[in-house]
Amino acid sequence: MGESNGVSIEKLTNAYVKIRDKRAELSAKYKEEDEILVSQLDKIKQALLDYCKEEGVESVRTNAGLVYRSTRSRYWTSDWESMYKFVLEHEVPEFFDKRLNQTNVKQFLEENPDVLPAGLNVDSEFTISVRRK
Helix, strand or coil, X not given: CCEECCEEHHHHHHHHHHHHHHHHHHHHHHHHHHHHHHHHHHHHHHHHHHHHHHHCCCEEEECCEEEECCCCCCCCCCCHHHHHHHHHHHCCXXXXXXXXXXXXXXXXXXXXXXXXXXXCCCXXXXXXXXXXX
């Protein structure tokens, strides 16, 4: 087989697979242990929220630290067609994140090679994929 900087492609591929496997192993172990910690934190958070509710307080100062509760709201739509109409009608495009759907842009450009949106930037690079033998 060929060589790259004095190292055979076979050795490079083997090293790549071993490193990728080790990373997957470490990642799985981390996720497993982290899930336990997240579960413990969730139980403690709920107990602290219950305390604040029962005591009618928004914050509590302790020797270990300050506990405070706040309201977090998340917004979503289950009717995208109506949401698009609303955004256009009220001129509030800031309701949407400023990012492009990579798959849809790629597909559009492939289907319309002569049409290029103004301001569109493209960064392409070669990547390597390695499959186990």
